[in-house]
Amino acid sequence: MTLTIRPATPDDLDAIVRFIHALAEYEKLAHAVKADPATLARYLFGPRPMAEVLIAESDGAAIGFALFFHNFSTFEGRPGIYLEDLFVQPEARGIGAGRALLARLAQMALNRDCARLEWSVLDWNEPAIAVYRAIGAQPMDEWTVQRLDGQALRALAATAPITA
Numbered sequence: 001m002t003l004t005i006r007p008a009t010p011d012d013l014d015a016i017v018r019f020i021h022a023l024a025e026y027e028k029l030a031h032a033v034k035a036d037p038a039t040l041a042r043y044l045f046g047p048r049p050m051a052e053v054l055i056a057e058s059d060g061a062a063i064g065f066a067l068f069f070h071n072f073s074t075f076e077g078r079p080g081i082y083l084e085d086l087f088v089q090p091e092a093r094g095i096g097a098g099r100a101l102l103a104r105l106a107q108m109a110l111n112r113d114c115a116r117l118e119w120s121v122l123d124w125n126e127p128a129i130a131v132y133r134a135i136g137a138q139p140m141d142e143w144t145v146q147r148l149d150g151q152a153l154r155a156l157a158a159t160a161p162i163t164a
Helices: 010-026 037-045 097-111 126-134 150-157
Strands: 003-007 052-058 061-073 078-088 117-119
Touching: 003 097, 010 037, 010 052, 010 061, 010 078, 052 097, 061 097, 078 097, 097 117, 097 126
Parallel strands: 078 117
Antiparallel strands: 003 052, 052 061, 061 078
C-alpha cells in the first residue's frame, strides 16, 4: 500500500464532491450540502481561488481530502491555515491518511510562514477528537463559533453604510 498526499486538480472535482457528500452524511448534515462541481471549480480552480484541497491516495485511488484556506491572526500578525473539512472514506480509515493530510497541512503552514493551523470538530466525534489530541492539538474551550448566513446575513449587509 502506497499512501500519497497531493494537491487537487480540476480532474478531482467529482471525487471532492463525493467526499463532501460522504462527510455530510457522516456528520448528519446531508440536507445542508449545496456545493456542486461548477461552483467548486470556480472557487477552487478559477482565476481567484478561495480555498485549496489536498487529496489522499492509496495505490493511486483517492480515499480522502482536506479542504482549507488562509485566515489571518491580528495578534500574531501572520497568516494561518484554517482546515474547513477533512474526510477519509470509512474503508480506508486506520492506514494513516487523516494524519498524513494533517501532517502535510502542518508542513504547508510552516513553509508559508503561518502562525497556526486551526479547525473545528463536532463535540460528538470522539474518534476524530482522539486523533487530534494524539497529535498535540489543543481545544479552544473558551471560544464559541458564531455564524451569520441566509436572511440574517442579508439583513445585516443591508444596514452597511455607503462607502466611497
